[in-house]
Amino acid sequence: xxxxxxxTKPTGEHTHLGNYFGAIKQFVDLQNGENRTNIYFIANYHxxxxxxxxxxxxxxxxxxxxxxxxxxxxxxxxxIFIQSDVPEHTELAWIFNCLxxxxxxxxxxxxxxxxxxxxxxxxxxxxxxxxxxxxxxIYQSTHVPVGKDQKQHVEIARDIAEKFNHYxxxxxxxxxxxxxxxxxxxxxxxxxxxxxxxHNTISPFEDEKSLVKKIMSxxxxxxxxxxxxxxxxxxxxxxxxxxxxxxxxxxVKERFLKGGMGYxxxxxxxxxxxxxxxxxxxxxxxxxxxxxxENIVKExxxxxxxxxxxxxxxxxxxxxxx
Numbered sequence: 175x176x177x178x179x180x181x182t183k184p185t186g187e188h189t190h191l192g193n194y195f196g197a198i199k200q201f202v203d204l205q206n207g208e209n210r211t212n213i214y215f216i217a218n219y220h221x222x223x224x225x226x227x228x229x230x231x232x233x234x235x236x237x238x239x240x241x242x243x244x245x246x247x248x249x250x251x252x253x254i255f256i257q258s259d260v261p262e263h264t265e266l267a268w269i270f271n272c273l274x275x276x277x278x279x280x281x282x283x284x285x286x287x288x289x290x291x292x293x294x295x296x297x298x299x300x301x302x303x304x305x306x307x308x309x310x311x312i313y314q315s316t317h318v319p320v321g322k323d324q325k326q327h328v329e330i331a332r333d334i335a336e337k338f339n340h341y342x343x344x345x346x347x348x349x350x351x352x353x354x355x356x357x358x359x360x361x362x363x364x365x366x367x368x369x370x371x372x373h374n375t376i377s378p379f380e381d382e383k384s385l386v387k388k389i390m391s392x393x394x395x396x397x398x399x400x401x402x403x404x405x406x407x408x409x410x411x412x413x414x415x416x417x418x419x420x421x422x423x424x425x426v427k428e429r430f431l432k433g434g435m436g437y438x439x440x441x442x443x444x445x446x447x448x449x450x451x452x453x454x455x456x457x458x459x460x461x462x463x464x465x466x467x468e469n470i471v472k473e474x475x476x477x478x479x480x481x482x483x484x485x486x487x488x489x490x491x492x493x494x495x496x
Contacts, residue, residue, distance in 0.1 A: 178204055178352070179315035181215040181257070182242070184234040185224055189241050190375035192360035192368035195416055196321035200354055202246040204319060212252035213313050213478065214242065216471075219257050219264065220306070223299045224371075239467050241379055244459035255474035257309070262482035267301070267308040269493060273337050274304050283326055307331035311346045312482045319352040322359050323367070342492040360416070361409055363388055378452040379459055389413075389445040390438075399436035410440045417451035418444070 180201060182193060189198065205212050218235050225231045235256060247254060257263055279285065282303050288295045303326075310318055310331045318328045328351040335346035359367055362374030369375070376388050392410060397403055405411050411430065414423055426443065429435035490496075 176207070176210045176317060177213065177313055177315045177347075178207075178210060178317045178319060179213045179310055179313050179349075180319045181217045181309065182238055183217045183220045184231065184238045185221045186370040186375070186377075187234055187237055188377035188379045189238060189245075190360075190368055190370065190377045191413070191416070192321065192362070192375070194245065194378060195360050196354075197319055197324075198242070198245050198247070200319040200352065201242075201252070204352075205246075205248060205251040213315070213481075214247055214252050214254050215260075215309070215474075215478070216242075216256045217306075217309070220302060223296060223302055236464070236467060239471065240459055240462050243462055243467070243470070244379070244455045246455070249470045249474065253474050253477045254470055255478045256471050259471060259475035260478050260482050262312060262479065262486045263305065263308050265486060266312050266489060267305040269489060269495075270304045270308055270334050270338070271301060273341065274307075274334055275337075278330060278333060279303060282330065283323070303327050303330040304334065307334045310349055311335050312485045313478070314347045314481075314485065315349045316347055317352050318349050322353055322355075325351045325353060338489075342489075345488060345492060361412055363392055363409075365393065365409065376448075378448075379456060382449065385448065386445045389448065390441050392437075392441060394437040397437075399439075400433045402433045403430040403435075403437075405430060410437065410444055414440075414444050414447060418447040422447060 178201075180197060182189060182198065201212070201214050204210075216235050216239050218231060221231055221234070225234075239254075239256070242254065243249075279300055282300075284302060285295060285300055288299060306327045307330060310328070311334070318331075320328060328349060332348045335348055339345055362368035362372055363376060364372065364374040366372055366374060376385060378385075394408075394410065395403075405427065408430070411423075411426065414426055418426070422443065426435065426440055430440070
């Protein structure tokens with residue numbers, strides 16, 4: 175039995191193109207496999223490393239969950255829950271903390287990045303990969319669909335699982351990351367990796383006017399309409415390949431390479447293509463009620479706890495917690 179597990183941290187009001195094409199689209203596509211359990215969650219405990227507004231965190235949690243459902247994550251095909259509804263995650267994280275080498279966590283990208291930028295690095299941020307390992311391993315996950323930037327966390331989860339198995343005998347499956355290489359990292363509107371922390375995102379669910387404005391403000395070079403344009407590093411074409419149909423992509427590609435298409439025209443085509451691509455999801459988003467969401471995560475937590483409790487009981491017995 176394959177067990178696919180992953181989640182999203184609710185640190186922004188909406189998910190963005192990087193979240194969707196880098197990971198969530200995989201969640202949706204992978205739901206249809208046979209002999210497979212799909213488990214997807216909202217990682218609200220992880221969000222506490224950066225979010226200091228409790229009211230905002232609650233709002234973001236429900237927003238991201240609504241977007242999960244709107245994107246196509248189906249509670250009939252997947253177990254969907256909020257992390258804090260299954261406290262076994264944090265119990266296992268503490269046990270893992272007692273086994274995890276300090277040096278392993280010092281090498282984690284998120285922690286090193288925070289230090290290099292002079293940000294406050296809390297104990298929570300330092301131990302973030304341990305909680306993520308607990309999230310993954312408590313369900314004996316075999317596959318973890320993630321964006322390319324999260325691959326290291328899956329590798330750390332494997333390291334922790336191996337250490338536990340070494341001390342206490344075979345207990346945890348060693349998971350593997352599942353990454354769509356062609357969309358593993360989506361570029362932000364400033365040319366850097368798309369990230370909420372960089373404030374360079376486009377969300378499929380933001381106000382239409384705001385979405386179009388961001389696309390029309392994408393930075394380009396100064397080449398005129400008749401001049402040929404490079405596709406490498408061309409952010410307009412990169413986005414178009416994600417959301418445009420084959421005919422539109424071919425048309426824009428040919429006109430860019432030969433000359434005869436200005437960036438303004440291309441941006442308008444991109445904006446419409448993006449709105450068309452996400453139109454069904456945007457419509458569904460507004461049809462989902464709060465009651466729908468609460469029922470989904472209530473049932474999801476019940477299903478998740480059955481699996482998590484089984485793992486915790488085994489771990490407690492092996493480490494000597496009575």
